[in-house]
Each structure stands twice: as structure tokens, then as C-alpha cells.
Amino acid sequence: MIRSVPRSRVFNSLYLLYLLAFFIYLALPLLVTAVFAFNDSNFPSLPWQGFTVDWYFANAAESGNRTGLFHDQGLLSALWVSVLVAFWVTVISVALGCVNAVLFERIEFRGKEVLYLVMLLPLVIPGVILGVSILVFYSGLANEVSLRWGIELDLFRPGLPLVIGGQVAFITTLSTLIIAARLRKFDPQLEEAALNLGATPIVAWFTVTLPWLLPAIFGAAAMAFLMSFENFNTTVMLTGSDTPLTVALFNRLREGSTPVLNAVALLLMAVSALLAMATLRRSQ
Amino acid sequence: MNRTAGKLSLLLLLTPFVLWIVLLVLLPHVQMLRISFQVRESWDSLDWGVTQYSNFFAESYYWRTFIRTGVMSLLTTALTLVIGFPIAWYIAKLARGRARGLLFLACLIPFWASELVRTYGWMILLRESGLFSSWLQALGWVDGPVEFLYNDVAVIVGLVYNALLFMVVPLVTTLDGLDDNLVEAGYDLGGNHWHVLRDIVVPWAMPGIVSGCIVVFMLTLGSYLTPTLMGGKDSAWFTQQIFTQFITRFNWEQGAALGVLLLVLSSLLVWLGLRLTGQNLRKVLG
Numbered sequence: 013m014i015r016s017v018p019r020s021r022v023f024n025s026l027y028l029l030y031l032l033a034f035f036i037y038l039a040l041p042l043l044v045t046a047v048f049a050f051n052d053s054n055f056p057s058l059p060w061q062g063f064t065v066d067w068y069f070a071n072a073a074e075s076g077n078r079t080g081l082f083h084d085q086g087l088l089s090a091l092w093v094s095v096l097v098a099f100w101v102t103v104i105s106v107a108l109g110c111v112n113a114v115l116f117e118r119i120e121f122r123g124k125e126v127l128y129l130v131m132l133l134p135l136v137i138p139g140v141i142l143g144v145s146i147l148v149f150y151s152g153l154a155n156e157v158s159l160r161w162g163i164e165l166d167l168f169r170p171g172l173p174l175v176i177g178g179q180v181a182f183i184t185t186l187s188t189l190i191i192a193a194r195l196r197k198f199d200p201q202l203e204e205a206a207l208n209l210g211a212t213p214i215v216a217w218f219t220v221t222l223p224w225l226l227p228a229i230f231g232a233a234a235m236a237f238l239m240s241f242e243n244f245n246t247t248v249m250l251t252g253s254d255t256p257l258t259v260a261l262f263n264r265l266r267e268g269s270t271p272v273l274n275a276v277a278l279l280l281m282a283v284s285a286l287l288a289m290a291t292l293r294r295s296q
Numbered sequence: 297m298n299r300t301a302g303k304l305s306l307l308l309l310l311t312p313f314v315l316w317i318v319l320l321v322l323l324p325h326v327q328m329l330r331i332s333f334q335v336r337e338s339w340d341s342l343d344w345g346v347t348q349y350s351n352f353f354a355e356s357y358y359w360r361t362f363i364r365t366g367v368m369s370l371l372t373t374a375l376t377l378v379i380g381f382p383i384a385w386y387i388a389k390l391a392r393g394r395a396r397g398l399l400f401l402a403c404l405i406p407f408w409a410s411e412l413v414r415t416y417g418w419m420i421l422l423r424e425s426g427l428f429s430s431w432l433q434a435l436g437w438v439d440g441p442v443e444f445l446y447n448d449v450a451v452i453v454g455l456v457y458n459a460l461l462f463m464v465v466p467l468v469t470t471l472d473g474l475d476d477n478l479v480e481a482g483y484d485l486g487g488n489h490w491h492v493l494r495d496i497v498v499p500w501a502m503p504g505i506v507s508g509c510i511v512v513f514m515l516t517l518g519s520y521l522t523p524t525l526m527g528g529k530d531s532a533w534f535t536q537q538i539f540t541q542f543i544t545r546f547n548w549e550q551g552a553a554l555g556v557l558l559l560v561l562s563s564l565l566v567w568l569g570l571r572l573t574g575q576n577l578r579k580v581l582g
Contacts, residue, residue: 027386030382031382031386034379034383035399037457038403038405038406038457039402039406040417041406041416041417041418041420041421041457042405042406042409044421044427045416107312108312108313108316111313112313115306115309115310115313119305119306119309121306121310127313129577129578131313131317133317134321135511135514136510136514137562138514138518138535138559139518140518140535140555141328141555141558142321142324144328144538144551144552144555145325145327145328145555146324147542148324148328148548148552149323149324149327149328150324152327177319180316180320181316184316241410242411244411244521245518245519245520245521245535248520249539249542249543258412265416265419265525266525269419269420273416277413277416277417280409281408281409284408284409285405285408288404
């Protein structure tokens with residue numbers, strides 16, 4: 013099936029047809045979501061009623077009964093919550109990822125193999141389970157403390173700190189893998205040269221090793237931000253009164269869908285596409 | 297570096313790792329396991345027992361959903377592999393230069409949107425007032441609106457869609473390393489497509505196949521959004537029952553037991569998959 017291996021014409025055209033069908037299948041749901049964000053109808057379905065930007069800019073207080081995304085306080089605050097959570101998850105998991113990468117790539121110690129396997133564990137735990145176990149542990153702890161000593165540990169009740177913790181639990185593994193892969197390709201002689209030239213280990217780390225790692229660190233940060241922003245399974249178990257965007261959208265969706273959801277979806281697609289493009293460009 | 301400095305730096309590097317893994321992963325899971333064996337007798341007295349687990353086996357709704365979720369996840373994994381393999385083969389072996397990069401990028405694009413957005417897109421297409429139904433009516437093939445959503449097929453379509461990337465990327469990576477000469481040699485020695493696929497391509501791609509299958513299976517088994525939004529009343533997913541116990545009914549003991557069971561099922565099947573194909577977790581994921 014390699015190019016040099018002769019194939020029948022029928023096989024070839026069938027293969028191309030399959031390829032075409034596959035990419036249509038990939039694109040179709042996203043395409044309709046994007047298109048219906050501009051349909052001048054109260055439902056995201058046919059018939060097409062004409063083009064409108066109401067689902068972004070309409071203000072129910074001023075005119076009509078439509079509330080566009082940019083006037084929808086509920087969605088805007090959920091968006092803000094998501095950005096806040098994603099920011100902290102990115103900072104914590106990338107920092108942890110750097111430390112872990114150095115630990116596993118540069119240091120020799122007993123039990124390293126076992127710890128490496130433990131480090132991979134969060135990847136094979138379903139997100140919902142990760143969420144409920146953290147809920148059980150920390151909320152249980154808060155209940156216990158409150159019962160015994162009357163101290164309220166609100167930090168451990170469902171809310172943003174727990175959401176951040178739950179996401180950090182598995183995103184750290186991913187950022188560790190990304191940064192460790194880059195560190196593995198680093199030539200330690202470069203660092204030794206810096207030390208020979210009189211740099212202290214810390215100076216050598218910041219002037220030689222860290223710049224080498226930067227592309228991976230940016231890649232890991234973009235990945236962490238996107239993963240955090242999109243996460244639902246772990247988040248939904250840990251969220252309190254401030255709901256991040258995915259959970260807010262899910263709740264809206266169950267009440268019934270309006271094109272404002274399409275508007276949000278398109279915005280999300282655009283922003284994550286930009287972020288992904290920026291990382292791809294950097295890594296090339 | 298002298299010994300003390302070495303010890304100190306190991307300690308400094310190990311501490312964040314240990315804090316993360318113990319506080320956010322190990323302790324919570326131990327606690328979940330512990331709670332699943334607790335029996336609440338009244339509001340302030342607890343006892344140990346397997347009540348929650350016997351509930352699971354006694355209540356057919358629980359274990360039927362459990363089996364259904366497992367079987368449907370396996371089916372999704374198999375379908376994803378079958379659908380994704382030719383695509384990965386084309387990208388890794390047949391496409392050239394720019395086309396190759398573009399096709400790979402096209403596979404990534406849907407995953408720049410979140411699972412919620414992807415599922416929502418499918419709902420717009422499949423539901424009664426959706427696009428497929430409208431097109432079929434416009435073509436005159438059906439008389440009234442058709443509901444494609446809220447059944448098992450819809451759930452599988454959504455799950456396969458959500459999982460494709462995690463299958464295609466590892467497949468492309470491993471197939472990329474396969475030397476074309478090996479495949480040609482296979483044909484030169486008189487093998488047909490089937491022989492070459494079975495004896496050369498698949499054994500070579502095995503690490504990618506196993507890694508893709510494990511990730512896809514895990515994601516599917518643990519997914520909540522797609523089965524909830526696209527499935528009907530009868531297509532319950534096991535994660536929904538866990539969610540119900542925790543959030544709706546506030547029965548943490550039962551929820552913890554169901555969570556442990558799901559974790560056991562997923563670990564068992566992943567372990568079995570690794571054993572049967574002779575791979576190990578580190579090679580596959582790390």
C-alpha cells in the first residue's frame with residue numbers, strides 16, 4: 013500500500029472517497045454550530061432566517077427579547093470564572109511539571125521507576141472519579157473539622173479551590189510529560205560548559221537550561237489552559253456556586269438551546285484555535 | 297556536587313511531586329475506598345460493611361448499566377480504531393509535504409473546541425428539528441420530522457467523534473516510523489494486502505494501537521456529557537449514576553462504591569489490554 017506498490021484504480025478512488033467522507037464528518041458539527049450563531053431565529057435550526065449578530069450584541073434591556081453573549085451576565089461571569097481557574101491551573105501545573113521533569117530526567121534515586129508509574133496514574137483514572145474522590149476527601153475533612161472543633165474550612169467545600177485542585181491533579185501529569193520530553197533532548201554538556209565558565213548551578217539553570225525548555229513550557233502552558241477551560245467531568249463534581257463556563261453551558265443546554273449557545277461555542281472555537289496556532293508556530 | 301547538596305536537591309524536587317500526588321490523587325482515592333465500605337446506621341454512628349456493594353449486585357439497574365457502559369465503551373474503542381486506522385495510514389504513509397501537514401491539522405481542529413461544543417454540534421445535526429431531519433424532508437425521502445438523537449447509535453456516533461484524535465495521533469506517530477522497505481519486501485515476497493497488514497503493519501503499530509485504545513477506552517468509559525446529552529432515557533451511563541448518588545441524592549457511601557467499581561473495571565481492562573498485547577504502561581503513555 014506504499015506509493016511504489018501498485019494499487020487498483022477502484023481501490024484508490026474508494027480510499028479517497030473515504031478520506032473525504034471522514035473530513036466532512038469531522039467538520040460538519042463545528043460548521044453548523046458556527047453558522048447558526050448568525051441565524052436570525054430563536055432556535056438553532058433550519059429554516060435559515062437571515063444573517064444577524066444579535067446573538068453577540070443584542071441587549072434585552074434596550075430592545076426586543078434577545079440577550080446576546082456580551083450582555084448575558086450569567087455567561088460572562090461564568091467565562092470569567094473559567095479564565096480565573098484556567099490561569100491558576102496553568103501556573104500550578106506547569107510549575108509542578110518543570111520540577112517533576114527535572115526530578116525524573118536528571119536525578120537518580122531509588123524507587124524512581126515506581127514513582128514514575130505513580131506519576132502516570134492520573135491519566136488512567138476517569139475524570140469523574142478524580143472529581144468525586146477529591147470531593148469525598150476534602151468535603152469529608154471539612155465536615156469532620158466542623159463537627160469536632162467548630163471551625164469552618166470553606167476552602168475545602170465545593171468551590172473554585174477544589175476545582176483548581178481537581179484539574180491540577182491530572183493536568184500536571186500531561187505538562188510533566190511535555191516538559192520531560194524536551195529535557196530528555198538537552199545536552200548536559202552545555203550546562204557543564206556554563207559551570208566551567210564560572211556560572212553557579214542556579215545561573216547555569218536560568219541562562220542555559222531554562223531557555224532550552226521554554227518552547228515546551230509554552231506548549232505545556234497552552235495545553236494546560238485549554239484542558240482546564242474545556243474540562244467538564246472533574247469540574248462538575250467540585251463546583252460550588254461559581255460555575256465555570258462548561259458547567260454553565262451544560263445547565264443552559266439542558267433547559268433548551270438558543271443560538272446564544274452557538275455564539276459562545278464559536279467564540280470558544282476561535283479563541284482555542286488562535287491559542288493552538290500560536291503554540292504550533294512557536295514549536296516549529 | 298557533594299552528597300549533602302545532592303540529597304538536598306533531591307528533597308527539594310521530590311517535595312512538590314509528593315505533595316501533588318499524595319494530596320490530590322492518592323489520599324482522595326484511599327478515602328473514597330474507605331467510605332465505600334462504611335455503613336451509616338444513624339447520623340452519628342458508622343459501621344463497616346459491604347452494604348453498598350451488595351446494593352450494586354442486588355439492584356439490576358446498577359449492574360446492567362455497568363455492563364452496558366463497559367460494552368459500549370469497548371465497541372466505541374473498536375470503531376474508533378477501525379475508522380481511524382486508514383486515516384492515520386494515509387497521513388503517515390501516502391500524503392506528501394504540505395498535504396500531510398494540512399490533513400494532520402484538519403484532524404486536530406475539532407479538538408480545539410471543547411467536548412461540550414462538539415456534542416452540541418451533533419445535537420443540532422441529529423435532533424428532530426435538526427439539519428439531517430430537515431434535509432431528508434426537503435429531499436422528500438421522509439414525510440415528517442425524524443428523531444436521530446436520544447438513542448444508542450447517536451451516543452456511539454458522538455463518542456467515536458470525541459475520541460478520534462486520541463486514536464489518530466498515536467497511530468500516525470508509530471506508523472511514521474515504519475520503514476517503507478519493510479512493506480515493499482512483504483509484497484515482493486508474495487504477500488497480499490492482508491498478509492502485509494497482519495504480519496508487518498499491525499505488529500509494528502502495536503504500541504500506537506494499544507496506547508490509542510487505552511486512552512480512548514478510558515475517556516469513553518468516564519465520559520458524562522455525550523451520553524447525557526445525546527442518549528435517551530434508556531441509555532444510561534455509569535458515570536450518571538455516580539453523579540446522581542453524589543450530587544442529587546447525597547448518598548456518598550453508595551456513590552463512592554460505584555466510583556470504586558468503575559475504577560476497578562477501567563484498571564482491569566487496561567491491565568488486560570496491556571498483558572494481552574505485551575506492552576507496558578510506561579512505554580505506552582510515557
